Amino acid sequence: MSKVDLDLIQKYDVKGPRYTSYPTALQFHPLNEGEYQKAVSTSHRAGGPLSLYVHIPFCRHLCYYCACSKIVTRDKSKATRYLSFLKREIEMQAPLFAGRKVTQLHWGGGTPTFLDDDQIQDLMQFIGSHFDLADDATGEFGIEIDPRTVDAERLACIREVGFNRLSFGVQDFAPKVQKAVNRVQSFESTRDIVEAARKLGFQSVSIDLIYGLPFQTRETMVDTLRQVIVLSPDRISLYNYAHLPERFTPQKRINVIDLPRADEKLSILALAIEQLTTVGYRYIGMDHFAKPDDELARAQSAGNLHRNFQGYSTHADCDMVALGVTAISQVGEIYAQNAKDLDEYEALIDDGRLAIIKGVEIDADDQRRRAIIMALICQFELDFAEFAERFGADIRDCYAAEIAALEPMMRDELVQIDDSGIRVTDKGRLLVRNVCMVFDRYLGEVQTSRYSKAI
Numbered sequence: 330m331s332k333v334d335l336d337l338i339q340k341y342d343v344k345g346p347r348y349t350s351y352p353t354a355l356q357f358h359p360l361n362e363g364e365y366q367k368a369v370s371t372s373h374r375a376g377g378p379l380s381l382y383v384h385i386p387f388c389r390h391l392c393y394y395c396a397c398s399k400i401v402t403r404d405k406s407k408a409t410r411y412l413s414f415l416k417r418e419i420e421m422q423a424p425l426f427a428g429r430k431v432t433q434l435h436w437g438g439g440t441p442t443f444l445d446d447d448q449i450q451d452l453m454q455f456i457g458s459h460f461d462l463a464d465d466a467t468g469e470f471g472i473e474i475d476p477r478t479v480d481a482e483r484l485a486c487i488r489e490v491g492f493n494r495l496s497f498g499v500q501d502f503a504p505k506v507q508k509a510v511n512r513v514q515s516f517e518s519t520r521d522i523v524e525a526a527r528k529l530g531f532q533s534v535s536i537d538l539i540y541g542l543p544f545q546t547r548e549t550m551v552d553t554l555r556q557v558i559v560l561s562p563d564r565i566s567l568y569n570y571a572h573l574p575e576r577f578t579p580q581k582r583i584n585v586i587d588l589p590r591a592d593e594k595l596s597i598l599a600l601a602i603e604q605l606t607t608v609g610y611r612y613i614g615m616d617h618f619a620k621p622d623d624e625l626a627r628a629q630s631a632g633n634l635h636r637n638f639q640g641y642s643t644h645a646d647c648d649m650v651a652l653g654v655t656a657i658s659q660v661g662e663i664y665a666q667n668a669k670d671l672d673e674y675e676a677l678i679d680d681g682r683l684a685i686i687k688g689v690e691i692d693a694d695d696q697r698r699r700a701i702i703m704a705l706i707c708q709f710e711l712d713f714a715e716f717a718e719r720f721g722a723d724i725r726d727c728y729a730a731e732i733a734a735l736e737p738m739m740r741d742e743l744v745q746i747d748d749s750g751i752r753v754t755d756k757g758r759l760l761v762r763n764v765c766m767v768f769d770r771y772l773g774e775v776q777t778s779r780y781s782k783a784i
């Protein structure tokens with residue numbers, strides 16, 4: 330990746346979606362179980378492999394930067410009750426997908442390791458008895474780990490129940506930054522856990538970081554990244570902290586004057602990209618870095634990288650069935666989201682119904698636009714001939730206005746367009762979200778204001 334052009338980033342510094350789906354969740358409207366079941370039965374991927382997402386909403390401590398949907402509690406009985414409803418949801422969903430192999434499974438949250446070892450084991454067994462899980466060699470089974478909640482012994486249990494990929498939430502190693510966001514964890518304890526993970530044979534270790542946190546400077550970021558590089562994770566995510574206390578109440582505990590200024594934040598990002606790429610990580614796109622031999626980097630080179638609600642994925646051919654409160658499924662041509670409120674989720678399951686309350690069906694125009702956006706954001710290029718073959722139409726006829734709207738980005742050398750397709754240049758990679766936004770038919774002023782800034 331070429332040197333980061335800060336002037337260009339400032340020029341294109343607008344709010345926009347992260348495109349973990351298209352259309353995005355802002356287009357979701359009330360949806361019922363019947364519409365979801367119809368999408369399941371008509372999915373063109375029917376019979377194909379499946380990806381499962383399981384949401385565990387509980388956290389023991391509140392991180393002040395948090396913008397996730399979670400329940401902060403120390404009451405373990407809440408997890409016991411939740412698991413009983415989750416199992417009933419699994420019993421209802423599993424028959425809809427009988428005979429389909431689960432090649433990808435991910436537990437996220439919240440904090441999945443809020444569950445104790447017995448609960449993790451029991452839930453994994455239950456999932457395995459209702460869905461057909463691939464074996465350890467062919468399945469990708471990941472779990473998000475809060476390093477403060479596990480030790481080597483717990484990791485051994487997590488490996489034994491079948492997980493083979495770990496994602497550690499770190500955010501920053503600087504003590505002052507950690508204290509300001511109420512998430513204190515030492516480098517040494519994280520290092521011990523990561524080393525234990527390697528010994529236990531986890532195939533992939535990923536570390537999540539955030540830039541733009543209080544008291545972060547270029548110097549603290551250099552130190553944090555130096556420590557992260559010592560841990561040598563296969564993947565690194567570096568997310569932008571968007572300070573929106575009016576929308577996310579925990580952020581009210583962060584003092585705005587402690588945040589790095591906009592120009593400082595940008596230079597923190599620029600140096601982070603430089604530091605990581607210099608030691609060999611590849612910038613995959615949208616906050617993600619991976620070693621060149623990691624599956625994400627290889628999938629990108631092979632042109633089959635995919636993006637979903639968990640970020641980048643190598644499982645483009647899967648329907649995704651999401652289980653638990655707030656979880657969003659993508660099956661066939663529909664997105665379907667479960668109730669966000671725990672009481673509502675439980676009431677629906679108690680009624681013998683799936684907990685789906687909203688979503689969106691993806692019409693023919695959205696399918697084409699989604700294919701364009703996903704090609705640009707995952708592969709950084711769109712091949713006109715492939716588009717024509719898949720959709721039986723010339724993109725230059727369907728989306729002439731959008732292609733014309735890319736002109737200024739061509740002049741700024743963010744994209745190149747010729748007869749064969751559109752390519753996002755090295756310079757444009759950090760701004761790929763802006764390129765995608767040109768093809769988003771829902772972006773009006775009101776919509777755009779609901780998103781965070783691109784960088």
Ligand code: SF4
Nearest residue numbers: 388392395397399439
């Ligand atoms: S950031 Fe993660 S661990 Fe922290 S409160 Fe939010 S969901 Fe929980």
